Amino acid sequence: MDNLEAKILLAEDRMEDAHLTHFALEEAGFVAMLHWVKNGEEALEYLKCEGVYKERSPIKPKMILMDLKMPKLDGIETLKIIKSDKRYLSIPVIMLTTSREEVDRIRAIENHANSYIVKPVDSEKFSQTVKALGEYWMERNFGVEG
């Protein structure tokens, strides 16, 4: 999960959830494109090619899967920064969360999340959901290259 020119950036602090997402994307054939970061701060460093990513070539991911509750910089704050920066706002950000709370959803929408997905508790359903969103954003959605 350390592809430095990844097409899918996964920001998720819980290892178990990251692994489930990894396996689902693997089944759907997208796993080679995945890079996993554990919080919002790391996600921004990855995008900006800073810190441990300073040697990375500045290729934008095709999608960002972002958890809501993360340490250091949470999902909403990270989303806000991405969507207020002209360089990155064209990258689809999909909030992938266990939260069914209205307030979280509204904050995500107000900050221009492209999509908001509630993680199914059932692992089979979770796997299907991740696969479907991988296919949608990787194969159907037309993004801005570069």
Added chain:
Amino acid sequence: MNKDKINILLVEDREEDAELTMMALRKDKFNGQVYWTKDGDEAINFLLEQPDPEIIKNLRLILLDVNIPKLNGLEVLKRIKNSHLRGIPVVMLTTSNHEKDVTTAYDNYVNSYLLKPVRFDQFQLFIERVRYYWTDLNVAHF
């Protein structure tokens, strides 16, 4: 959630294309209501002057063609995303991948931008996947 109450708004000037989309949705066993507006003015009027709040409340997706008369797709997108309806997902549909349009659409917070399949036999699956994603998986709506 009562799926029968879900609405989709289709903004498309070409009757043949609109019929094709609506037919694909029916074939997909989509039981909700599809509203069809033929140009940008009509779409904005439908959305912002809508007398029935239930229609807007249950609107899960706006399928917006890029090239429509009167007010083009990008203008319609801007108006929606600058209004109280900005939470409704807007998916723009086009047949050409004109880079400038795509960038402008993302700059104005389009939720997703899709190239319509050219081949007729791919269209059904395309509509099914798009419908499934936005009405069954995505919950971004208020």
